[in-house]
Amino acid sequence: MEKQKWQPLPRQGVRARIGICSDLHVCEAYPSREKLGAVFSAFYQLAPQLDAAAFVGDLTDCGNAQQYAALRRFTAEYTAGHRGTTGAPTQILYCMGNHDTFEPGVHRAQAVFAAQTGQNPCELTWVNLVPVIKLAPGPNAEDDYTGCYSFLKRSLYAAASKVPGLPIFVLAHHGIRGTAYATDEWYGNYGEGTEHDLVRLLQQYPQVIHVSGHSHAVLEDERSIDQSLGFTAIQDSTAGAYFENETGKQDPETGEPATVPPFGQEACQALLADVLASGKVVVHRLNLTAGRFCAAPWEIDIPALLQAKKAGQPLCFPYTPGRTGTAPVFLPDARARLQFERADTAAVQFPRAWPADTGACSRVQAYRIQLLREDGGEPVCRWIFSDIYRREQREDWCVRVKTAVPFQGTWRVQVCAATAFGQLSEPLCSPAVDAVL
Known part of the structure; x- marks a missing residue:
């Protein structure tokens, strides 16, 4: 990876600065040393006095001793000589993920994790008095957190009692179903609706x-x-593996169903969380391949949430599914083109769309491609991911559309750009084309 340059963030008024990422998948199959180097390079350029770096599971690709040894070696190399604001070395916080259970097995994985990292898989720790609770799956299943119920209950109470005005970070490899992006499909068992309902515990603390x-x-x-559940849930992408988004899209080159977007192997992303002296939290999103922030930082007003709860007033949570953006736009001279390559394959060409404004919710997340029969027959609809995560987005797209049966008759194509929240651009339309080869 090309080394990127970052400007240091102001430190005044920041109680604790914590770098966070996950899914390192340290192994020989991935450029683990290179990507972890990019993570720490960005962390220390942005935060020369980084207080802690947290890795939220899938530290290794299968949990064997060689991969853990490489992780320790890389981490020691990149943190050597660095210290936080207290003068102590940067704290390293490791969490266990499902991949870390693969070789030792889920029943032994927590013990192996503890032996290899020197840390407890479940623990309450502190970063400049900011509480951080680590959860680990197991021992019955690689995605099961119900065994952490009593520990989490005690830890939340202890953290809230000791520092009642500060956020409580809860780090767990698996997301909570139906919260942050992609957790509709990738999530853990948090005992929802049972006597060991961890989500219900978290909902008692809006500062989580x-x-x-x-x-x-x-x-x-x-x-x-x-x-949307009454606390903040964030997914932190991957620092060491590949991008994978939601189902329902296709690969633009092959026309086959795909959850991995184009150039997904370039993935290397992370978070930098600032806990301010006031208790507010600012979360910066880092695209380490592109060398830029993903968008404006998220701001979580913990004091306002706690004050509203104490006063019995409604809590204001701005980051919900009800957010909207402005529909994307194509340039005035943009045109779509339809061409049939084979009896069952069409090629659709169109230029990129653009956000209508600078709001993060208005960015182009996907494209909808509809092939419409002139005689009103059944249309063909496909979706592809945009490439907003790349340093340079492509100016022109060529998307292959495959069908199970040959195209017949006369067709035209409509292409719409979509935001993550469903706002659609006006369609680009092609001239009608006969499906004759």
Whole structure:
């Protein structure tokens, strides 16, 4: 990876600065040393006095001793000589993920994790008096957190009692179903609706910031933060593997169904969380491949939430599914083109769309491609991911559309650009084309 340059962030008024990422998947199959180097390079350029770096699971690709040894070696190399604001070395916080259970097995994984990292898989720790609770799956299933129920209950109470005006970070590899982007499909068992319902515990503390990995979804998607359950849930993408988003899209080159977007192997993203002296939290999203922030930082007003709760007033959570953006636009001279390559394959060409404004919710997340029969027959609809996560977005697209049966008759294409929240552009339309080869 090309080394990127970052400007230091102001430190005044910041109680604790914590770098967070997940899904390192340290192994020989991935450029683990290179990507972890990019993570720490960005962390220390932005925060020369980084207080802590937290890794939210899937530290390794299968949990063997060689991969853990490489992780320790890389981490020691990149943190050597660095210290936080207290003068102590940067704290390293490791969480366990499902991949870390693969070789030792889920029943032994927590013990192996503890032996290899020197840390407890479940623990309450502190970063400049900011509480951080780590959760680990197991021992019955690689995605099951119900065994953490009593520990979480005690830890939340202890954290809120000791520092009642500060956020409580809860780090767990799997997301909570139906919260941050991609957790509809990638999530853990938090005992919802049972006597060991961890979500119900979290809902008692609006100052909770739950950070998960597992999904590998792009941080440029504004749905990566969600507060719909009464606390904050964030998915942190992947630092060491590949992007993977939601189902329902296709690969633009092959026409086959795909959850991995184009150039997904370039993935290397992370968070930098600032806890201010006031208790407010500012979360910066880092695209380490592109060398830029993914968008404007998220701001979580913990004091306002706690004050409203104390006063019995409604809590204001701005990051919910009800957010909207402005529909994207194509340039005035943009045109779509339809061409049939084979009896069952069409090629659709169109230029990129653009956000209508600078709001993060208005960015182009996907394109909808509809092939319409002139005689009113059944249309063909496909979706592709945009490439907003790349350093340079492509100016022109060529998307292959495959069907199970040959195209017959006369067709035209309509292309719409979509935001993450469903706002659609006006369609680009092609001239009618006969499906004759």
